[in-house]
Amino acid sequence: MGRIPSLAVAFCAAALLAGTDARAQDAPQAQDAPPAGVAELLDEADRAFAGDPDAPSRVGYRLSTFGPPALGALREAAASGRPGRTLAALRALVELGEAEAAASRALDLAAAGEMRVRVPAAETLAALSVRLAGPSGEAARNRIAGDLPPVLHETFEPEVKIPLLVALWHAARTPSASADLKQYLRSEEPEVAARAALALGECGNVAAARSLLERLRGEPTPRGRLAAALLDREMTAERLSALEARAKSIPVAGDEVLEELRQKILEHYPDPVEAERVLAWAVKGIVRALDPASAYLERPPGAGSAAGGPAGVGLRLGQRDGLPVVMSVRGGSPAERSGLRPRDRILRVGDRRVVGRDGVPEEADAVEGWLRGEPGTSVEVEFYREQEPRWLRWHKVTLARVVLPPPAASRHLLPGGIGHVRIEDLGPATARELREALAALAEAGARAIVLDLRSLSAGSREHLLETAAVLLGGGAVVYKSRGRNPALAATREWKTEGGPVTLPATVALVGPGTAGPGELLAAGLRHHRRVALVGSKTFGENQEVQVFPLRSTGGRTQLRLPVAVHLAPDGAAIHGNGVKPDREVADPAWPGWVETEREAVRRSGEPERYAARLLERIDPAAARALAESDGGDVGRYPGFAEWHAEIRTLAEPEHLRPLVRAALRALLAGGDGPAAPDPREDPPLAAAVLALLEGLGADPASFPLYAGLAR
Numbered sequence: 001m002g003r004i005p006s007l008a009v010a011f012c013a014a015a016l017l018a019g020t021d022a023r024a025q026d027a028p029q030a031q032d033a034p035p036a037g038v039a040e041l042l043d044e045a046d047r048a049f050a051g052d053p054d055a056p057s058r059v060g061y062r063l064s065t066f067g068p069p070a071l072g073a074l075r076e077a078a079a080s081g082r083p084g085r086t087l088a089a090l091r092a093l094v095e096l097g098e099a100e101a102a103a104s105r106a107l108d109l110a111a112a113g114e115m116r117v118r119v120p121a122a123e124t125l126a127a128l129s130v131r132l133a134g135p136s137g138e139a140a141r142n143r144i145a146g147d148l149p150p151v152l153h154e155t156f157e158p159e160v161k162i163p164l165l166v167a168l169w170h171a172a173r174t175p176s177a178s179a180d181l182k183q184y185l186r187s188e189e190p191e192v193a194a195r196a197a198l199a200l201g202e203c204g205n206v207a208a209a210r211s212l213l214e215r216l217r218g219e220p221t222p223r224g225r226l227a228a229a230l231l232d233r234e235m236t237a238e239r240l241s242a243l244e245a246r247a248k249s250i251p252v253a254g255d256e257v258l259e260e261l262r263q264k265i266l267e268h269y270p271d272p273v274e275a276e277r278v279l280a281w282a283v284k285g286i287v288r289a290l291d292p293a294s295a296y297l298e299r300p301p302g303a304g305s306a307a308g309g310p311a312g313v314g315l316r317l318g319q320r321d322g323l324p325v326v327m328s329v330r331g332g333s334p335a336e337r338s339g340l341r342p343r344d345r346i347l348r349v350g351d352r353r354v355v356g357r358d359g360v361p362e363e364a365d366a367v368e369g370w371l372r373g374e375p376g377t378s379v380e381v382e383f384y385r386e387q388e389p390r391w392l393r394w395h396k397v398t399l400a401r402v403v404l405p406p407p408a409a410s411r412h413l414l415p416g417g418i419g420h421v422r423i424e425d426l427g428p429a430t431a432r433e434l435r436e437a438l439a440a441l442a443e444a445g446a447r448a449i450v451l452d453l454r455s456l457s458a459g460s461r462e463h464l465l466e467t468a469a470v471l472l473g474g475g476a477v478v479y480k481s482r483g484r485n486p487a488l489a490a491t492r493e494w495k496t497e498g499g500p501v502t503l504p505a506t507v508a509l510v511g512p513g514t515a516g517p518g519e520l521l522a523a524g525l526r527h528h529r530r531v532a533l534v535g536s537k538t539f540g541e542n543q544e545v546q547v548f549p550l551r552s553t554g555g556r557t558q559l560r561l562p563v564a565v566h567l568a569p570d571g572a573a574i575h576g577n578g579v580k581p582d583r584e585v586a587d588p589a590w591p592g593w594v595e596t597e598r599e600a601v602r603r604s605g606e607p608e609r610y611a612a613r614l615l616e617r618i619d620p621a622a623a624r625a626l627a628e629s630d631g632g633d634v635g636r637y638p639g640f641a642e643w644h645a646e647i648r649t650l651a652e653p654e655h656l657r658p659l660v661r662a663a664l665r666a667l668l669a670g671g672d673g674p675a676a677p678d679p680r681e682d683p684p685l686a687a688a689v690l691a692l693l694e695g696l697g698a699d700p701a702s703f704p705l706y707a708g709l710a711r
Helices: 004-018 038-049 055-064 068-078 083-095 099-111 115-129 135-153 158-172 175-184 190-202 206-216 222-249 254-268 272-288 364-371 430-443 461-472 517-527 592-604 606-617 620-628 640-647 653-669 683-696
Strands: 295-298 315-320 323-329 345-349 378-384 394-400 410-414 418-422 448-452 477-483 492-495 505-510 532-535 543-549 557-567
Touching: 038 055, 038 068, 038 083, 055 083, 055 115, 068 083, 068 099, 083 099, 083 115, 099 115, 099 135, 115 135, 115 158, 135 158, 158 175, 158 190, 175 190, 190 206, 190 222, 206 222, 272 295, 315 364, 323 345, 323 364, 345 364, 364 378, 394 592, 410 430, 418 430, 418 683, 430 461, 448 683, 461 477, 461 492, 461 517, 477 517, 505 517, 505 683, 517 532, 532 683, 592 606, 592 653, 606 620, 606 640, 606 653, 620 653, 640 653
Parallel strands: 418 448, 448 505, 505 532
Antiparallel strands: 295 557, 315 323, 345 378, 378 394, 410 418, 477 492, 477 557, 543 557
């Protein structure tokens, strides 16, 4: 019968487990010493693999029951050269929520090497892909969708290629994956045709393989049972579809139903206030069903995000899945110091909850208004961080409200002739400030530029094109817009105006806080090959939204609709997808409980007081050397252990070292403008700097700030 059962077992296990709660998603970091029994099971998988290729999958599930404390040993085993241990560890990592790392390693194993390893690695990837639905699997889906096609192009063995096609289908719904599987149905080898039939069933295309699946279902084997399960599932789906079609066949006159509902409410529930509120909820539901950006707005014209007061906390909010989420965080703001990040979901501001009793969430700009107030006041914010373990996802922070001036393009010259320019907003002065920053850095000896766009999420079309002209010169397409109704807004190219420019080697930093115009700028720069992008995928918010006052309410309410989408110059959709960098390097992120402790220590002012005492105790030259490079070692700070014990925090010393280092650097800088960026505490910036130094032929080790940084 061949070795199809392993794929069948892998699929069945994944399908069963997909409906259960992951036991230990994203739990705290593993301990140094793995639990007793982990090493023995890994050895068992290695010994059994030679005679039983399915053994690692079974052992991997048992390994996952050890939970987070086993993660360190599992990661080490996954990277080993012993196939049984590696495959067992990969399956356990899948169960423990480390999908992206497992996908990457499985791809490597499936791409090259011995067939006895490539086949189970490909089947592991197929089983993994079934479990990647939802936001938590987005990174792994993107990894598979991006890295798998070249591997498939070089793979010819059906027992490897078929499960890889299943993985590609589940990760990206690529039509060619289903088409290639259909080709294998015509294979003269019964084993290959059977594999393809089962794979098509897994991908939801039972119809294409029905005749072969009907023959297989009679086998008293795992693949026979899988074929029967796939056919039964398809029959159930067909019955449900028939019921739905029958329900839809009942004539319903939408306008007549709404009018009859209105009349019945007014007749039998005559309270005008309550009736008006019910009808308003109904309208909101209709509009929200169109698109998360659509909304029925019930507030006076002109009311907006600034209604709460002149002071803010440094958050810009957007909509994701219909809920207000953090789109970007202003550098140096109370929100940044409290550890808030893009994509955090706001649940409550003060005593007001974002989702009301009617289940309808507030609009993002209304919640921004709640965050604003009088200078010197504060507001408590409750938020949810999906990336955290389930028991650590809810957080509360208290944010001070401060008057934040319009952000200016800041500049710093880093060692090695690397200029750093940060843009957080596209305003009337941004293009001029950027031009001045580039000129000043060139005069100071900058030979390359890091353009930091990680908090850029606001600005008008006019200012976007002006800023892009500084970097691209005139006549360059920055982005395209396409109307939802082509009769009202045809596809159009938006180009820069001006003359040619000379830009040194440049790397742009992007991340989840890069949204809207920031994404368009990043995509345009890369399209014209003026910069390389480093960081993580951008927010993915790029629609043109228009607000229409409603005559029926005298303009008291408005309808907000997305009327156009913005595209990269090559036509690639950005809304909902974001811009993926050329090199992915994640921003540093602490677990939520650590951020809570760090925020409390930061608000106490203790890091600044300790740094001030440190400057009194050590030689100024030693202080400057420490600020430039502490090697990540808290032991280099005199009295650090005693200070840590005094402040009574759950955070470990290594969690607080960056706060002390930042305070020390700020004191030495004298508080003259924003502090210089710190590559040692900023992995994306470090990657950009090292790439530019490599292009310049400079040795990073010759600069203390970069010494020891790894690409």
